[in-house]
Amino acid sequence: MKTVLLLPFIFLVFHSAHAQFSAQKELVSSGILKAKMGDYKEAIRDFDKAIALDTNEAEAYYNRGIVRSELQNYPGAILDFTRVIKLKPSHAEPYYNRGLAKDYMRDFRGAIEDYNTAVSLKSDYVDAYHNRGLARYDLGNFEEAMRDFTRAIGYKPDFIEAFYNRGLCRFNLDDLLGAIQDFNVAIGLDTTQYEYFSSRGAAKAAARQFEEAVWDFSIALSINPKDLNTRMNLALAYMYLQRYQDALVEYDLVVYTDPTVAEALANRGVAKNYLEDKSGACEDWEKASELGSEKAKQYLLKICE
Secondary structure (H helix, E strand, C coil): CCCCCCCCCCCCCCCCCCCCCCHHHHHHHHHHHHHHCCCHHHHHHHHHHHHHHCCCCHHHHHHHHHHHHHCCCHHHHHHHHHHHHHHCCCCHHHHHHHHHHHHHCCCHHHHHHHHHHHHHHCCCCHHHHHHHHHHHHHCCCHHHHHHHHHHHHHHCCCCHHHHHHHHHHHHHCCCHHHHHHHHHHHHHHCCCCHHHHHHHHHHHHHCCCHHHHHHHHHHHHHHCCCCHHHHHHHHHHHHHCCCHHHHHHHHHHHHHHCCCCHHHHHHHHHHHHHCCCHHHHHHHHHHHHHCCCHHHHHHHHHHHC
């Protein structure tokens, strides 16, 4: 399981003392329009020209930072947002967007510092709370991450991703009932995301609700049949239910897709052994052992030799 993607960057117009239709304003407006149309290189040229006209106006730096972020030039984006912060230190948005760029560079602690400043300047900054939660989650600080997602939900009660990510935190904290409840809400708000069903299935399986877990994994795979992790979890749930033939079918699909998944080979061997196919089991364990599975090695020693 993993967190949902970070929220997108947002274009912004700062109020300025300059005339509304100044040359710089026109260039910035032109750049924003080109960026929204996906012409990022031309947008940056317009922002560059606007900056050349006046290096003390924040708007062009800010929106150039947005475009650089879209182009995954995160160091350049951070430089632009830093410049905006020097010019407009009381605005929350550049701190948030600089934090977001740091997030993408996996500088989670630096991102958290910027999100902290953003929420100190704008106490109802929902996206900053949510993304600070994601950064804390990536650092393994599930308690604090959960509190951030709860804050985000407090300001935005239908924030689907916040419910889902809070559910992941609760799962990691072994609060399986709480995790299932959050996944229930996320699914109630959006039934198209396979991750929501897969994660709820994992929580139900951990709570030994294997029949219900099978149902969730099956729905997840109907949405995204290529997700091997969910298929592995479905097969394992079948194993716990002693539905070995069903498990074998799922492990066959995993191994067919990727024959290097040692765990699938090892567990398929277990299913075959329960189905009294000892030679097939030993063959799978041999392959899994060659791929580094210690469990398969033990099965080979105990059963096949």
